[in-house]
Amino acid sequence: MSLSGGRKTLQEREAMTDIERLRHSCAHVMATAISRLWPEAQFAAGPPVENGFYYDVEMLHRVTPEDFPKIEAAMQEVVTAAQPFEKEVVSRDEALKLAEQGRLAALSARPAPSKFKLDIIRSIPDGEPISLYKNGDFIDLCAGPHVADTSLIRAFKVTSIASAYYKGDESNPQLQRIYGTAFHDAAAMEAYFLALEEAKKRDHRKLGKELGLFVVDDEVGQGLILWPPAGAILRQELQNFISTELRKQGYQQVFTPHIGKLALYKTSGHFPFYKDSQFPPIIEKESLDKVVSENCSCAEMTNRLEAVSARFAGALNERTGSNMIEQESVMSDDKLLDGYLLKPMNCPHHIKIYASRPHSYRDLPMRLAEFGTVYRWEQSGELNGMTRVRGFTQDDAHIFCTEEQVSGEILGCLALVKKVLSTLGMEEYRVRVGLRDPDSTKYTGDAANWDKAEAACRDAAKTLGVPFTEEPGEAAFYGPKIDFVVRDVIGREWQLGTVQVDYNLPVRFDISYVTAENTRRRPVMIHRAPFGSLERFCGVLIEHFAGAFPLWLCPEQVRVLPVTDAQVDKAREYEASLLDRGVRVTVDASREKLGAKIRLAQTEKVFYMLVVGAREASVESVSVRSRKRGDEGVKPFAEWLRLLCEDIAERKN
């Protein structure tokens, strides 16, 4: 959080780490430098952020990367001058007066008032102290804290520019956000930039293209992933693995189609509530012809699609005991227009499977699992490789259970996450419990059920044995959730899976089970996708492994390399044996030298290379070279194959 958003509390300020303090101080140094170069610059907020800091500035000059050396040179002068940061607590009137004079975030008084600072001062609640920090002639409104003097900033760099709205609000002026970073010493900064390079090499978009793992094609559409053979293997192996674990946990596989009628999503509440993040409805030809012949306007057509019948409204309002469906969205049947939606979620379909026959308490918990592909209209600027897409496949399941079973089911889900992540060598993760924001009205369902669901999540989180945080405002609209945040091998965090407790949809769909006392009772639903989507999960895995997958996931597990043409037949023989055991193998029969074949296999991240020369061929052996460890010596082929199959079956890393 920065000054521009919610203000930091005093506690948060005090908790600022050394490096944050240093970076925040460096933001002031950068503002000082920019003021020197462009005295008219107006500054808004300049907080430390992960890996650096930024300062939002408004000025006529558009900063470009060519300006960075200039800014850095001016910053260096400030640093060399060893200007102390002097704090001064002032009254609100004094602060306002300085801002009016344009004296804040500036080197001297200026004709124009420091308008953003003025606005920030006005937003500071009464009673909270207002402080200024001064370095040299530069005075800035700032709650601090800062390092003692500018000479402590021994390593810094201006890194990038972006634009941002003042206070993140589109109706506010657009500012230039200038990013930089700072470290206690040059070695730390160098290490940081090296790590950045490393991350770049692992970028799943780069590796995905090089290794043929995924493709996005303009003509197919933005954010729609195509899986070429190598990527398909990766996905299929993961799916097989997860499915096996799900079966062990008593899940049942189901399949459902990619679309459903609008009515289904009106019952669930997804439509029209979330229409802006869905692909628009698909309308049948006859209906379309009808509205065209009636000269229906676009707005009218939308109304007809979004409206419901009186019977529907009555039934839903009765079930939910509310006036959820308002009178104005009711329309007579002959006006109503139905259509289909590409499914934004799998839950309504799964509920229909549950509801297709009566259930006894003895059936519960019922766990319906599907790798279900869903479609969401993400904003174009948000799309990114495999991690943010418009069509994705969730490792989804819906658990229908009694209230008493909720926390046990959440624990089961966590056990699954633990198993899969440990198999993949990703041992670090934390848990976030998302609760409702008491001041918001975006949630459906009654308060009592929310309290129950939140308590269930909190209790489950407590028994997990992993660190967790509670975050109000992070709940789904129908219930609280538990998110899994995974840390990858180079320390980045990824929000993957989620578990959501839902008391709401069972009501809306009026589902029930028969209790031991022969009464009807509502089940609780748990939505869970422990790895989120296969697309995002694969993207994370590509970066985690830098494209060099463990044996069982490797698209090409073995490549046989005959040394000369004379060994090609033998290589084919080995290939056939490997194929027969289900190993993914090819032969490099090109007329290249061995070194070239190895180099190619190595860059293509093939797990094992089997060198077959005259010596090996004559005694049914292979010279084994592993991608990781290099030459492993000559081994009898049959024996090596047996060990290989064991490693694959055990999903060894």
Place this chain on the structure above:
RNA sequence: GCCGGUUUAGCUCAGUGGUAGAGCAGCGGUUUUGUAAACCGCUGGUCAUCGGUUCGAAUCCGAUAACCGGCUCCA
């Protein structure tokens, strides 16, 4: 969606108003090769798309699209 940048051969990238280039990949030939690149030759481009300025546009201008970095959003 908003702001800024980018878009040249399958890939990585040169090319700042005067007939489109390199390396790798691909194809053909020579070489029969032992643990990270043999040699020679050839093919390959409507310079993202559409429009404009100009005698002449990859190059200048405008629109559109995609991508990248941010912002906002994320059931």
